[in-house]
Amino acid sequence: MLCLHYKRINIHLSNTMVQVSVPPNLIDSNIGYLELKNNDIHCSKAFLSHIGKPTKNKKISLDFFIKNLVHKDDSNQFRNNYYSYIKNNLPFRQSMLILCKEGKYKEFVCTTNQNNVNLNTSKTKFLFFNIRKFKTNKRVKKHKFYYKEVAEMTSTGSWYVDFIKRKSYWDQQTRRILEYPEDYKPSLRRASSYYPKKDYELAKKLFYKCATNGESFNTEIKMLTKNNREFWVRAKGKPVFNDHKEIIGIRGIFQDIDETKARELSLQRTSDIIASQNKRLYNFAYIVSHNLRSHTSNLSLVMELINTTKSKEEKLELISSIEDIASSLNDTIEHLNEVVTIQTSTNKNKSPVKFSESLQHIKMSIGQIIAKSKTAIVSDFSIVDTIDYIPAYLESILLNLITNAIKYKHPERDPVINIVSYIENDKTVLEITDNGIGIDLEKFGGKLFGMYNTFHYNKDAVGIGLFITKNQIEALNGQINVFSEVEKFTTFKITF
């Protein structure tokens, strides 16, 4: 094993040779090192014994090392890895041929890390060289065929952006992935057409950082094919340096990971659904325990009072209060029952429902309330009118949100309720906006959909409607969001 040792020293200050002491317990006596100073490499005896003596005083230049000792097929890669390592501390591992005694090349594996021994400090960096024990098969090494095969089977295309010539290059595989013809010439000027808008911003940022700071990137990003199909790609890129440590380009790969990503996303969705169901169940258990407890504790309080009271009249009075407790207990049980029904009936009875028809039913059933409150309901279902849903739920959701809007109308104006449906991200959305008193979301947002939470001095407020609505929507994998400004409006947005 040989060790190439780099010591970073201020170039302008010193020309004297610095002897570097390598901790003997870390590197055995057989290992040499190369000390690099002012772009000169000082070779150790062990290293020299391998490569022979190109110079008298154990001193060679980095340039000489890269140009004359490293095989030309490996030198560019080595230079890039090496500068990335020094500039950005990016570890690497590279197989390379080095010219040894008698003009023969030997294959080494150059790494920045040997057996987890880390000798690197901010000033001192080491490169380790191991002689490769099993030589790379010549057929694999020589034949581009194998690389092509790998590229094709893993759907990986490579590319290069040349800053000097101001040109971009794609290999055939990249063209194939992006559905461009074989003679297509890529260009940075057209880069915005290779990505969806949002991802283009990310791509620009990554390229910019790589070009200016030499930061490599490895990311998952959406790209656009020539046919405007969006798909997921793993994009990796790293800077290419010239002999003066200047970045002259970026080299990288695109790998088509659309299928894997789709599976990952669907798994993520499933996991989200399970998490939300779990949360609802937990919530429900808490609600059951809490809501039933408040009644049972009242009951036991009554019993204690009855037992300690001697007056018969008072006893009778207390017994009558049991009636009140019983009736509120009953209400609670009914509410809980309603929630349980939602959880258990999600699988059945989905059928095509029309928003317009559901709304019509509700208008009829609460016609009096609408008329009395002088509520105007304006609806527009021209974009989407039909969805696959449980009809009773849709009506219940609409009913709750409409009565809510009327309940919390602004005292100084007649209620106007706007209902509109549209498509967003392939999903049907229903928006219900009123001109009522609104709600302070900063204060109450977190509790708005909780059970028995009411926020206004309103004697009709029970605090169950929005809780049920949210449960119905979520039980069918939908979402409900609220936007509001106090004294102005409230919008409920349902994503089905």
Add this chain to the structure above:
Amino acid sequence: MKNKLVELACIIDDDDIYINLIKRIIETRKLCENLIVFKNGKQSLDYFESLLQDTDEDKIPDIILIDLNMPIMDGWEFIEQFTKIKNRFNKSITLYIVSSSINPIDIDRAKSLNTIKDYLVKPIVMNQLESIFNESA
């Protein structure tokens, strides 16, 4: 025989049945001279804020029993707001949480707050009520 009575007690709770029962216990046991009741945190906070202007000591309760789950302003928010102003009263006010929540999160949170003397879980037992009133007398 008790030597002294709590002058004024304050109950903050939205459960009418509970309030009626507690009132009854306090009256029959003669646990305090006067009792004020609020239906939520906001109402009671308004009351205490008005007391800052008008420093009539008789109107400042010696003891507060507060529920956690209430509309408009819940127990936690009241306690937070009350903690900010409690030192401006010339009287020490003892605050108890009386809730039917047995959620450990609530109980731990109550323990972490200095303003709160104790956390009582409903149903509150008569003797318990008696002893906290005697302590504050």
